[in-house]
Amino acid sequence: MLKFDKQKLVENMQGALELRAEINNFIDQIDKRGYSNVCWLGIGGTYASAMQANVHMQEKSAIDQFYENAAIYLTTGNKRITKDSLVVISSVSGNTEEVVEAVRKAKDAGATVLGFIDNKKAELAGMVDCVISYPTDEQLKFFMVGDRLMYLNGEFPEYDEFYKQMDEHFAKDIADVEEKSDQFAAEFAEKHHDDDIHYFVGAGNQWGATYSYAMCYWEEQHWLKTRAIEAPEFFHGMFEIVTRDTPVTVYVGEDSQRSLSERVANFLPQICGNYTIIDTKDYDLPGFDDKFRGTLSPFVFHAINNRIDAHIEHINRHPMDIRRYYRQLKY
Numbered sequence: 001m002l003k004f005d006k007q008k009l010v011e012n013m014q015g016a017l018e019l020r021a022e023i024n025n026f027i028d029q030i031d032k033r034g035y036s037n038v039c040w041l042g043i044g045g046t047y048a049s050a051m052q053a054n055v056h057m058q059e060k061s062a063i064d065q066f067y068e069n070a071a072i073y074l075t076t077g078n079k080r081i082t083k084d085s086l087v088v089i090s091s092v093s094g095n096t097e098e099v100v101e102a103v104r105k106a107k108d109a110g111a112t113v114l115g116f117i118d119n120k121k122a123e124l125a126g127m128v129d130c131v132i133s134y135p136t137d138e139q140l141k142f143f144m145v146g147d148r149l150m151y152l153n154g155e156f157p158e159y160d161e162f163y164k165q166m167d168e169h170f171a172k173d174i175a176d177v178e179e180k181s182d183q184f185a186a187e188f189a190e191k192h193h194d195d196d197i198h199y200f201v202g203a204g205n206q207w208g209a210t211y212s213y214a215m216c217y218w219e220e221q222h223w224l225k226t227r228a229i230e231a232p233e234f235f236h237g238m239f240e241i242v243t244r245d246t247p248v249t250v251y252v253g254e255d256s257q258r259s260l261s262e263r264v265a266n267f268l269p270q271i272c273g274n275y276t277i278i279d280t281k282d283y284d285l286p287g288f289d290d291k292f293r294g295t296l297s298p299f300v301f302h303a304i305n306n307r308i309d310a311h312i313e314h315i316n317r318h319p320m321d322i323r324r325y326y327r328q329l330k331y
Contacts (some may be wrong), residue, residue, distance in 0.1 A: 002310040013171035016137035026130045031152040036084035037064035043098045045216040046090045051208030053142040061150045070102035083110025090138050094122020169287020177283045178303035185307030193315045201250040203231035204257030221320040231260040244273045252279040253297030
């Protein structure tokens, strides 16, 4: 398989899970001290992860929590971010300009900042109240923060049960999904690697990742034109431009918003002959109870998308780490 080292993949995911003790130690202190709200702060891909963390919590928790775009926060501000706020960020480089300045602004407001920052020597690492450094699995790290907050708030009674299954089975089960999806991904990439434009539809805890996959992977890394559409908005404009040959991919997860994506998936055969449905129900997660599959849907999709990326990169002979403009020009 292209760019697939199963043992390393499992080790990376297991390593991210092992951050939970460090995360819990900090979150437990914040809970004991008290806080008014939680802000998931990001830009680009980290903004997408912020969206997912927000959706992950919003139907289960009464905790006041919201997501914020770093650039918008810098220009518009947000009065909800105060000395009693917990702000959660993530950064690979630790020097993304908008994130650095947004954290500075949040700190000026007195907020407490938890940062997942890969580069411990970056300026940003010295600005936050707690820095946790690990190079992969951003979504998982955010989810672990949210889960601990909900557990301490009495809203996640299955916390210990869930994380027992996570510790024992998550890494292997998700790696198996990636391996199983390779043939599908190869066929998908062969069919769509040079699309004029490709539409991706998602909902619920997959919407943030749908937005990110279209923008940060296909556009930024593959240089392929895309658009991401929220499933509940599909029928309010966008579907009028879908024809027989329009490439459309729908992510159908198993969270509470599954029906919104199913509605799109059920409608498309009437008007389109070039659609793809990716459904997490088609993939086994043998280590988990069915009641947890909805929470795990974004990780299943991520594994499948990883294989699609590997094949598109190979077919197009375009390395995903090449950029025309990002960090190449001033903007």
